[in-house]
Amino acid sequence: MRLLPALLLCVLLPAQAAVYSYVDKDGNRVYTDQPPKGVKATKVPVTTTNNLNQQGQPSRKLSPTPSTPPVQTPKAAPFRYQMLRILVPEPDATVIDQEGQLIVSLVSEPELQPGHSYRLLLDDKEAGAGRSPVFPLGGLDRGTHQLVAEILAADGTVLERTPAQPFHLRRPSLEQKRRAHPCIQGDWGKRPECPLDMKPPEAKKSWLPFL
Template identity: 35%
Template sequence: MGRTLLSILLLIALPAAAQIYKYTDASGNTVYSDHAPDGVQAQPVELPPLNSVQPQAPSPPSSDTPSPAPARNAYEVLELTGLPTEEALRANNGTFTVSVLIKPRLQPPHQLRLLLDDAPYGQPSNVPILQLVNVDRGEHRLAVQVINGETIIQQSPAVVFTVQRVHKP
């Protein structure tokens, strides 16, 4: 069975490898054919090789292109701690600290970046205790992102909290 199939495939492929001829017919038209007609001077046509695509191994990423982000949820635990959710946070000058619970430990070159009201806040850091300064009173949303340069690796759920600032006369 295997030889028969191979023979059939070879017979099918033979016409594709046939010679092409060029000649001029009685009306003066140029004609291309796979056989030379009798009594007409035909010239064989040299065809360029067929286009082919060679598989290529993927090239290693260059240092100019950002490395792809690690798999989603590279960290098992990423959350903010130290923020009251049931009562207002008393910070008369609007300054307070939050802690980041992250497991496993933050891996270099990853950094932590706070998002206050869905906007980046402060400078990225590799320290899991972050300070906020002069935050206005009222309700806010706070989250933390793990970043690698400008690439967001993972983001914690947002925590909604209220800042209470009391001024003494």
């Protein structure tokens, strides 16, 4: 019990105050911040922070020091292409094909990089994708269509895109083709517009010139 006041004094001292310890004449261990003169006292290291201030009230908790946010490495800028163009067909070109077929060819500068791919859009719908710059199309309807070419990164990001480029498709009928290019003797059964069932009967040879 005699040591209790000294221990309470030690607890209530500010964290900055020094604490000393000595043995009095009765052999008791005493703790104080002001040892008596002529007494050999030892400074006691304080390793904990008091929870009570000098008035006996709970001390104010200090906010934890905010941790330094991790350094974020800036993302590399995406690769940029200098040029992407639809080479075939040319802008506003008229394509004539009975079956509605068309070969679309693209060109880029620089050439396609590893992990990238081309994508072709026909009338706002995907018509093909891959690393080849050549796209065969078939079954196209007559009329005007729009082509758009894109270059995609591996994650699907569009790196380059062409403006919409129109072309016009004409699918002439067989009758129109026969009129433009009449069938001759060797065409029957060989050209689609010259079927054998439409071949006119051959004129019978006359023997009159030999009589």
